[in-house]
């Protein structure tokens with residue numbers, strides 16, 4: 641895709657640029673059959689926990705918090721940790737290679753992906769009921785955010801789209817979004833590879 645064909649709004653541009661990585665990740669998630677048993681779902685939650693806990697510093701960052709005032713409440717690391725407890729799964733050890741002190745623009749790309757993943761979560765949470773799980777047990781991190789899923793996303797993208805970025809920062813944000821998808825894919829694979837033998 642050339643720059644000329646890309647949408648004008650930053651959020652839509654990031655969406656278009658990450659369409660292929662999203663497709664690949666969607667397929668990777670489904671290939672691991674996370675809804676076939678609580679044990680397999682727990683591995684998916686391990687990946688979600690690792691991803692969210694790696695992003696905690698960004699969600700609590702003061703500069704980013706000035707841009708998105710509700711940023712700290714948006715982080716789902718704590719919900720994912722409680723989900724792990726519900727699923728009798730230990731909190732995993734950190735995995736080398738987490739994003740570390742990114743530039744503000746790069747961080748925006750990561751947050752875009754983390755926040756965007758709440759949209760897909762609306763579909764995923766429907767599948768957990770068969771395992772006796774819901775937004776209060778085992779799948780809290782996929783639950784509807786306070787104030788509503790669609791509204792939360794609109795608020796986030798409205799702010800993201802209104803920011804003034806230089807051309808160089810624009811590229812950094814795009815690279816951040818791509819890197820976030822790569823990281824989630826890595827954590828997903830790591831999570832299933834490090835599963836107890838019975839899973």
Ligand code: HEM
Nearest residue numbers: 655662665666669752753754756757759760761763764824
């Ligand atoms: C770590 C990042 C992400 C993960 C793990 C993820 C995972 C998934 C999965 C597995 C599905 C399929 C759900 C189903 O068919 O039951 C899905 C769907 C969806 N995702 Fe994501 N996603 C991520 C990021 C994003 C981002 C950044 C956006 C938007 C900006 C997004 C928007 C959507 C939407 C709208 C759907 C609904 C169906 C579709 O249009 O494909 N996701 N996601």
